[in-house]
Amino acid sequence: GASALALRPASVSLVTSRNAAPFHAAQSYRRAALVLWHWAALRRAAMRLLWRCALVHSVALHSGGVNALHPSGVKIFYDPRHATHSNAKGHPETPRRVDDCRRALEKTDATWQYLKQARTDAEESVRRVHSNQHISRVKKASKFYRFGRTRLAVDTYAKRGSHQTMLRAQSLWLDAVDHASIQNELAVALSRPPGHHASRHVADGFCLYNFAAGAAAYALDVLGKDWVALLDFDVHHGNGVAAYADEEARVMYASAHQAPLWPNTGDDPSDQGLLGNRLNACVKRGADAVEFCGAWDRCLKFVADRVSGSNGLLVVSAGFDALLEDPLAQCRLRPQDYVRIGRATKDAAETLGVPVVLGLEGGYSTKVGDAFAHSIRPWLGDDADLVEVEAAPKLARRVEVCESNQLPEPGALRCVSTKHGPLTIATTSDGAAYALQKRLPPYGLATRFYGDFDGQVRTIKDRGSGTKFYVDSGDVRGPWCPAILPKRPLARRRRLPADYRDASAIQTARLDVVDGVATASSDELEAVLSAAPRQLYPKLRKRRRRRRLVTQRSFARAAQNDRATVATSIKNGELRTAAVTSTGLELGYYLVRLPDEPTPGTDDALSAILHGGDSTKVERDSRRGTAKVAAGVAVFVEPAARGRNIGEVLFKEAMRACRALDFRYMLFVERDGGSGKLVKWYEAMGFRVVPPDVLPGLDRAMVGYLPSDQTFYDVEGVGLDVEKYS
The missing domain is CATH 2.102.10.10 (Rieske [2Fe-2S] iron-sulphur domain)
Structure with a gap:
């Protein structure tokens, strides 16, 4: 190396000499080329030496030198190509979420492992928890020759390359399970998009595949775990994981989430699922850290009371959308509050003697990275400074x-x-x-x-x-x-003093x-x-x-007195019936999803609930051979306009439009406050309550037949002009 450095300036001087003869110039070029060749050889020798050092360190890692090589106790698995999958402009689920987490986690003492390519058993792991039809739909939308995005649900998209990106994300979870099972460390899967809303047959809630359920199935079927506890502190209930828990008795699912909130499931604390292995630890809107952490403690206690043996695994779905700044929920946690959640999880894992796998789910504010970094601090031994000493209360007059x-x-x-x-x-x-x-x-x-x-x-x-x-x-x-x-990227902001x-x-x-x-x-x-x-x-x-x-008083006056027009529109597989005044004020709406694909098991449920078990009475679509069922999603009426019978008019006009579109049944989740009056009102119109064991994963659902008699839909409201859909 020293000789090469000594010859390098001389070679440069020979090459750049202006007075050299042609022969001497050619000789100088040959000497320079020889020196450069030796320089490249030295570089190759140095690279071989570094690879040998890396090999020695890897052998030491597998031979028990974990404490020396991983002093942090946390290993993060990361996919640098996660941005291959992206959603439409303005969608809250963006690659920025993982980038923010990466920048915040890089400031900690955690170690990293970058994913080079998807595991060969990643798709097999996905097939354990998803049907072949669902995987085929995602694959079709991810073909290399497709342009744009394919809408798989109301807010869930797939584009070219999405399926392969999902397999890479699932590989992160599988690598984390393998690492946590061998090493005494917290394994973190820094993946996107979230997955706990995806069920066996459908994608939903930004989720294409259910990574947490796939990791649990892998741990049970491949690694031979006796039990797996799926814990979820995402502010939205993981309806996809709950449906998987209803199918697998070796799995427990406990979720701390806000209710009521989308997806409008898991709001009954007494519902423990078909197998008694689920817990809904609900918090109200506006919950602070004390209430949310109390719900998380109930989840940990639920698991500790029902498991036995140390041959298990804790898989934590880490959603950071309970933060105060999150736009999709109404809880009020700060980033430092997640230290308490991490400490409680670590203590529970040490008590049970099982490893922990933590994977990213939701969280759509700019403080997700800070909250994620705080949640792993207990495993880094960096939470001793969080002991809070309460100051003496200040007595004010x-x-x-x-x-x-x-x-x-x-x-x-x-x-x-x-x-x-x-x-x-x-x-x-x-x-x-x-x-x-x-x-x-x-x-x-x-x-x-x-x-x-x-x-x-x-x-x-x-x-x-x-x-x-x-x-x-x-x-x-x-x-x-x-x-x-500004609504447009290049629009000028309004300047304020x-x-x-x-x-x-x-x-x-x-x-x-x-x-x-x-x-x-x-x-x-x-x-x-x-x-x-x-x-x-x-x-x-x-x-x-x-x-x-418009002031609040004038709006209330307009909602009570102004005439409104009830009209129905259809866009992107959704039917929307709304009541709007002439000045543009919307007094209420009813939103219905029009699914293209049939839901397995729906025909049997319809025959059992509405037709006394006679499957021949179920009206099926001639094209696909199954019943067409519309799904009611949301209904809202302004409080100031609730004396005008707008709710019934909107509901029946939506039913009329669904009937005109060849739908014969409607399914929705009722939101009765506990008095039972709303359920009786639906039953008076022919709807029946769906038992929990008939359609797993749907709590408090009701289904009914859409009559062909048009007089059934004729209902009058105060000051309403109805435009009938045909």
Whole structure:
């Protein structure tokens, strides 16, 4: 090496000499080529030496040198080609999620293993939990000659190369299972898209294949595990994993999730599945870390009480969409709260004496990476600094605000006259009252006129900018000013002054009722009263007249009195029946999914529930030989318009349209609050409750026949003009 470095400058000087004769120049070229050849030989020898060192280290790894080579105790399996699969523009599931996680996890002491190619047994693992028909649909949509994206569900797409990307993602989970079973480390599968919503026959919820179920089946059938516990702290219920648990007795599934929330399953805590091996640990909307971590502790206890022996495995579906900033849910966790979830999981695994595999599921905010990094800190021995010492409570003077009978009813917002002047007070659905500042940033719109209050989520939305604030803490929920961001990538943003742009929270004061009097902390109330009562942004005055911003009072008046037209439209396999006024205000809608493929077992269920077990009475489609069943997805009616019989009109018009499209049955999940009145209302129209053992994975489902008599669909509403679908 030293001789080559010494000859290198001389060779350069010979080559670049201007006074050399042609013979000497040729000789110089030959000497330079010889030196460069020796230089390349030295490089090849150095590479061989490095490969030998790597081989020695790999042998040491398999011979027991784990502590020396993996001091962190966490190994992450990563696919650098995960971005081959992508969704449509504006879809929340993007490659950015995994990239953010990778950047955050690279700052830890975890070790990495990059995937070179998909495992040969990856497709076999997928076939253990999915039907051949479903895999064929994904393969067809992933052909190299196909352009664009194929829609497999309402929000789930496949494109060219998606099937191979899914096999690479499944390979990450299988590699993690193998590594966790051999080494005493946490194995992390950093994969996308999520998978816990995909069931045996269909893709759903951004999920094409169920990676967690495939890893569990691999551990049971190939590695010979006695049991596998599938734990899920994604904020959405994993209906696909729950369906797999109903088929496999050696599997337990426990999920901590928000209910009600899409996919509208798993909201019954008493439902333990067909085999008694499932737990639904539900939390309400707006749940904080204490409530969510308590639900996760119930999941761990459920598994610990039902397993025996150390020949098992914990497979954790890690979804980080319970964060405060997540746009698809309403929980309120911070990234550092996931340390508690990781510590509880690690303690449970050590108690049971089993390895842990953790794989990425959901999470669609910009703080997913930070939350992921915090969740693995217990395995890195880096959570000792999280011991929290509670400070002594600060005793503040309480001042009287108003009488308790002046407070608005639960779920309402009202301006109340108090000793301190008019105050805007909001009462949440659980009865907690809060005083809010007069105007909302960034435009300075009046809170009582331009604030849309949601009592269940505890948020108030500024109608001018679209920003949402939590009424109990004042923090921003979701994106800042989404209504004024550019809709096109190259569009110019609307410029705001600094005092409007920098305001990112509001002042609130908690009101407590004592002896019929509502009181508040003097410091909090003073902050609310002294919050800068910004005047309306000057440029918005003209914009408000031009765009005619609607206040809450005028909207309620229009919802009660304005005439509306009920019309039905079909787009992308979805039927939507909506009631819209002449001014463009939507009073309600009913959404129905029109599936192209039949669902296995549906004909038997229809004959058992509606036709007394006589399969000959089931009306089947002549083209495909099975019954066509429409699936009701969602229904909503504005509270101010619920005295106009809009709900029944929308429901029957959707039924009429489905009948015109040759659908003979309709299936949906009822959302009765517990009184039973809604179920009786559906039963009066011919629908019947589906027993849980007839259609596994569907809780509280109802199915009914769509009559051919058109007079059945004729129903009148107050101030409604119905355009019949034909």
